[in-house]
Amino acid sequence: MTAEVTVATGTGGLGTDMVLNIGPQHPSTHGVLRLRLKLDGERVISAEPIIGYMHRGAEKLFEVRDYRQILVLTNRHDWLSAFSNELGAALAVERLMGIEVPERAVWLRTALAELNRVLNHLMFLGSYPLEIGAITPVFYAFRERETLQAVMEEISGGRMHYMFNRVGGLKEEAPAGWTSRARDAIGLVEKRLPDLDRLIRRNDIFMARTVGVGVLTAAQAAAYGASGPVARASGLDFDLRRDEPYLAYGSLKVPVVVRTAGDCHSRFEVLLDQVYVSLELARQCLDRVDQIKGPVNVRLPKVVKAPEGHTYAWTENPLGINGYYLVSRGEKTPWRLKLRTASFANVQALSTLLPGCLVPDLIAILGSMFFVVGDVDK
Amino acid sequence: MTAIDVMLSAVGLVAVGSALAVVSTQHLVRAGLWLVVTLGAVAVEFLLLRAEFVAWVQVLIYVGAVVVLLLFAVMLTRAPIGRSTDLDRPIGPALLIGAGSGLGLAGLFAWVFRDMRVNPPPTGSAQRVGEAIFGDWVLPFEVLSVLLLAALVGAIVLSKKDT
Amino acid sequence: MNPTLADFGHDNGWIVALKVVGVFVFLVVMTLFTIWYERKVVARMQVRPGPNRHGPFGLLQSLADGLKLAFKEDIMPLKADRVVFFLAPVISTVCAFTAFAIIPFGPFVSIFGQKTPLQLTDIPVAVLLVLACSGLGIYGIVLSGWASGSTYPLLGGLRSSAQMISYEVAMGLSIVAVFMMAGTMSTSEIVNAQAKGGQGELFGFEFTYPGWYVLLLLPSFVIYAISAVGETNRAPFDLPEAESELVGGFHTEYSSLKFALFFLAEYINMVTVSALATTLFLGGWRAPWPITQLGPWVNQGWWPLLWFTIKLLILLFVFVWLRGTLPRLRYDQFMRFGWKVLIPASLIWILALAGFKTMNNENLPGWQRGLWIGGFAVILLAILLWPRKRPAPKLPLEEEVAQRPEGSFPLPPIDLQVPVSPRAKRITADREPVQ
Numbered sequence: 001m002t003a004e005v006t007v008a009t010g011t012g013g014l015g016t017d018m019v020l021n022i023g024p025q026h027p028s029t030h031g032v033l034r035l036r037l038k039l040d041g042e043r044v045i046s047a048e049p050i051i052g053y054m055h056r057g058a059e060k061l062f063e064v065r066d067y068r069q070i071l072v073l074t075n076r077h078d079w080l081s082a083f084s085n086e087l088g089a090a091l092a093v094e095r096l097m098g099i100e101v102p103e104r105a106v107w108l109r110t111a112l113a114e115l116n117r118v119l120n121h122l123m124f125l126g127s128y129p130l131e132i133g134a135i136t137p138v139f140y141a142f143r144e145r146e147t148l149q150a151v152m153e154e155i156s157g158g159r160m161h162y163m164f165n166r167v168g169g170l171k172e173e174a175p176a177g178w179t180s181r182a183r184d185a186i187g188l189v190e191k192r193l194p195d196l197d198r199l200i201r202r203n204d205i206f207m208a209r210t211v212g213v214g215v216l217t218a219a220q221a222a223a224y225g226a227s228g229p230v231a232r233a234s235g236l237d238f239d240l241r242r243d244e245p246y247l248a249y250g251s252l253k254v255p256v257v258v259r260t261a262g263d264c265h266s267r268f269e270v271l272l273d274q275v276y277v278s279l280e281l282a283r284q285c286l287d288r289v290d291q292i293k294g295p296v297n298v299r300l301p302k303v304v305k306a307p308e309g310h311t312y313a314w315t316e317n318p319l320g321i322n323g324y325y326l327v328s329r330g331e332k333t334p335w336r337l338k339l340r341t342a343s344f345a346n347v348q349a350l351s352t353l354l355p356g357c358l359v360p361d362l363i364a365i366l367g368s369m370f371f372v373v374g375d376v377d378k
Numbered sequence: 379m380t381a382i383d384v385m386l387s388a389v390g391l392v393a394v395g396s397a398l399a400v401v402s403t404q405h406l407v408r409a410g411l412w413l414v415v416t417l418g419a420v421a422v423e424f425l426l427l428r429a430e431f432v433a434w435v436q437v438l439i440y441v442g443a444v445v446v447l448l449l450f451a452v453m454l455t456r457a458p459i460g461r462s463t464d465l466d467r468p469i470g471p472a473l474l475i476g477a478g479s480g481l482g483l484a485g486l487f488a489w490v491f492r493d494m495r496v497n498p499p500p501t502g503s504a505q506r507v508g509e510a511i512f513g514d515w516v517l518p519f520e521v522l523s524v525l526l527l528a529a530l531v532g533a534i535v536l537s538k539k540d541t
Numbered sequence: 542m543n544p545t546l547a548d549f550g551h552d553n554g555w556i557v558a559l560k561v562v563g564v565f566v567f568l569v570v571m572t573l574f575t576i577w578y579e580r581k582v583v584a585r586m587q588v589r590p591g592p593n594r595h596g597p598f599g600l601l602q603s604l605a606d607g608l609k610l611a612f613k614e615d616i617m618p619l620k621a622d623r624v625v626f627f628l629a630p631v632i633s634t635v636c637a638f639t640a641f642a643i644i645p646f647g648p649f650v651s652i653f654g655q656k657t658p659l660q661l662t663d664i665p666v667a668v669l670l671v672l673a674c675s676g677l678g679i680y681g682i683v684l685s686g687w688a689s690g691s692t693y694p695l696l697g698g699l700r701s702s703a704q705m706i707s708y709e710v711a712m713g714l715s716i717v718a719v720f721m722m723a724g725t726m727s728t729s730e731i732v733n734a735q736a737k738g739g740q741g742e743l744f745g746f747e748f749t750y751p752g753w754y755v756l757l758l759l760p761s762f763v764i765y766a767i768s769a770v771g772e773t774n775r776a777p778f779d780l781p782e783a784e785s786e787l788v789g790g791f792h793t794e795y796s797s798l799k800f801a802l803f804f805l806a807e808y809i810n811m812v813t814v815s816a817l818a819t820t821l822f823l824g825g826w827r828a829p830w831p832i833t834q835l836g837p838w839v840n841q842g843w844w845p846l847l848w849f850t851i852k853l854l855i856l857l858f859v860f861v862w863l864r865g866t867l868p869r870l871r872y873d874q875f876m877r878f879g880w881k882v883l884i885p886a887s888l889i890w891i892l893a894l895a896g897f898k899t900m901n902n903e904n905l906p907g908w909q910r911g912l913w914i915g916g917f918a919v920i921l922l923a924i925l926l927w928p929r930k931r932p933a934p935k936l937p938l939e940e941e942v943a944q945r946p947e948g949s950f951p952l953p954p955i956d957l958q959v960p961v962s963p964r965a966k967r968i969t970a971d972r973e974p975v976q
Binding site: 020042129132134135136139140143203205206208209358359360361 | 780864874
Binding site for chain 3: 435
């Protein structure tokens with residue numbers, strides 16, 4: 001019985017291990033991820049991620065909702081990338097039904113997806129330094145988030161769960177003058193973002209905590225199916241926006257931010273640099289939106305039924321590749337809607353990164369994998 | 379008997395009593411805490427003898443550092459809350475050795491110094507302690523520091539993993 | 542006219558009692574104020590207003606927090622060692638309060654007709670008392686970590702015991718330089734020793750610079766400041782509490798008034814190390830240079846209390862500033878910094894200072910002085926700039942192969958392509974890692 005010796009940390013050699021549970025309630029797990037660690041002193045001997053505390057059965061729920069209602073559910077598994085999630089599901093349904101989305105809606109969707117990406121990244125740009133112990137950057141990140149969220153709220157009415165996508169386009173036309181206000185907000189954020197950048201990116205202590213810590217090689221990233229910023233920081237140069245364009249990305253030049261070091265710092269840098277890229281992309285999209293007239297959605301039948309068949313729609317979500325595999329038997333609900341989430345794949349890599357590191361490194365690595373627990377547990 | 383004498387004896391009793399508690403308690407960490415009381419009582423003895431410098435250095439080094447390190451080591455390896463029942467040894471030999479050496483030493487000192495009259499020099503200040511250590515007792519002092527250095531090196535060698 | 546060591550120990554009983562109460566009230570008020578001050582300053586650094594609901598400018602916020610804490614449920618973990626669990630916060634707080642007894646607030650003042658120094662007491666080894674108190678304060682943290690009977694507090698307790706012992710060494714060494722300059726360990730005498738400034742001339746403008754040790758012993762001050770932050774467990778050295786790693790560190794399991802005691806002790810310790818820095822390096826209660834030109838009254842009566850408090854607040858601001866700016870160091874980096882940088886640096890500095898003082902005492906002729914200083918500098922430079930052993934340059938693979946002795950085991954060609962199994966190829970086909 002190991003339970004007899006209640007607390008002891010350095011007993012690795014004595015036959016008993018100290019078992020430490022990080023989570024399910026722990027400030028650094030962003031929710032309810034649980035890590036069961038065996039420690040020797042402060043060194044992690046083994047780490048076992050235990051997931052599922054937040055399993056909400058999204059895939060099963062999809063099967064009893066019609067195609068309009070599904071969007072509400074897709075919205076919620078990764079609550080930081082709500083717009084991109086709705087988008088993926090809408091794309092899958094549209095493809096199966098053969099709906100041609102109006103051009104104005106396509107460009108608006110692209111702009112909103114990029115703004116959503118910025119919002120998501122800013123969240124992690126604030127919370128990651130907080131986990132390393134810097135309490136100030138998060139407020140600068142949230143100042144920018146607030147600015148952009150006002151724009152999103154104005155067009156969609158939601159601050160987090162936008163519900164602005166519809167099968168066949170968007171819910172409604174943007175309010176008059178929205179694009180110029182959105183451009184102003186982007187300009188403001190671009191102007192103030194260097195505050196955050198200078199505050200933390202080259203900070204000596206921050207570098208000491210993150211450079212060379214938690215190195216994920218490109219091969220490992222590929223093997224675990226990691227994607228998004230996490231994979232690109234390891235040198236896995238893969239971005240659906242460029243490599244398999246959807247929406248209007250085909251006619252945009254998408255610069256892909258890549259680092260090769262694969263450590264925590266490069267993951268952070270990828271995120272930070274992507275914000276600049278996304279802001280620029282969003283501005284280009286808004287410019288195009290102004291030039292295009294026309295409707296932003298199509299008229300749908302009263303009961304939306306996808307014809308029998310199956311399709312896979314994947315999108316480059318802020319955290320990585322998000323895919324929906326839709327199988328329909330011609331009914332008004334999907335027969336099966338398989339969900340491939342970015343965080344789920346990215347978190348897998350933790351089991352190779354964590355053993356052998358120290359507890360503070362563990363926090364640094366955990367934070368740098370940029371996951372949302374809802375996205376892991378579905 | 380002056381008031382100082384009374385207090386000196388009382389604090390001495392505290393020191394001896396807590397020292398006994400160190401070896402008789404079954405709580406591992408509490409034994410460490412009793413050691414703190416013992417060393418603290420010794421510091422108070424120094425204070426009563428007006429040796430302020432020695433007293434505070436005693437607190438600083440022994441209470442503030444040495445015992446903390448001891449507790450640190452205990453916690454790092456095994457720190458059960460509650461009694462550890464596997465600590466007991468047969469009491470007979472321990473009592474014999476402990477009491478024998480203690481009483482023997484006390485008797486020896488009492489017998490050797492029985493006729494000696496010492497005029498205690500003015501106690502206390504850092505200056506006097508410094509002069510004593512680096513004047514009359516410089517050789518033992520240096521020998522001690524070499525011993526400590528050797529212990530330090532030995533600790534490093536022992537803790538290094540064979541590679 | 543300034544209090545010396547001989548002026549202490551003559552107070553009436555009721556004056557002593559008054560002073561004790563005064564110090565206690567000062568510390569509690571300072572704590573309440575510092576919490577508000579910290580929150581307000583950090584808030585301004587973080588583009589938000591900070592507490593502003595309770596009282597003017599939110600000044601009563603910390604009082605409200607304290608009351609709220611008092612009404613919280615007092616939780617005793619099932620596995621805790623009850624006696625020690627209760628004792629730990631008490632030890633912390635008592636030690637924190639005691640250390641302040643020897644801090645000089647000012648020169649002689651008259652309290653109800655009694656002339657007495659504005660300092661609770663002074664002893665020949667006063668500064669050691671502060672160090673001893675902070676040494677005892679470690680017990681509060683170590684024991685709370687152990688007695689909670691839970692893993693996070695234990696890790697926090699372990700970290701803090703190692704950390705505080707290490708940084709106490711650095712702190713003690715940095716103070717040694719002050720002892721050597723002042724020739725005493727009594728705080729009132731150290732303040733007196735810093736009273737005499739020197740005359741300086743800058744751009745034809747004559748001025749008196751203060752004899753503060755922060756100018757004369759700058760390396761000591763820097764080392765003291767760093768180790769003070771480490772000693773008080775404040776960011777960026779707040780590893781024992783590290784809320785994102787250890788939840789709350791040693792006080793994870795504490796609630797209600799016991800937690801409040803820890804909170805109180807932490808802030809008092811901050812005030813104490815700042816007050817000690819003021820006393821040892823910033824001239825204590827003495828007014829700084831431009832103010833001293835106003836007349837001798839600035840250093841008499843109750844005025845010095847004001848200068849002392851101002852200096853204290855400036856130092857506390859630095860604490861807050863650090864917390865608002867810097868991330869947290871990792872445990873091993875922090876310990877390495879303490880043992881391999883701070884302690885050797887202070888040892889070398891003390892050695893240099895001692896050598897310099899000895900030379901002054903011996904009245905060496907100029908050329909010998911130059912020789913000694915030069916020699917010391919050369920040795921120091923040699924140590925600092927000693928060429929590091931470079932790792933042998935790594936040979937390219939071809940050369941390493943060519944260097945193998947005759948008759949070695951035959952090697953397959955370096956550019957041998959091993960065909961991948963068809964199945965693996967299918968899996969990795971689309972995502973080849975970029976080299």
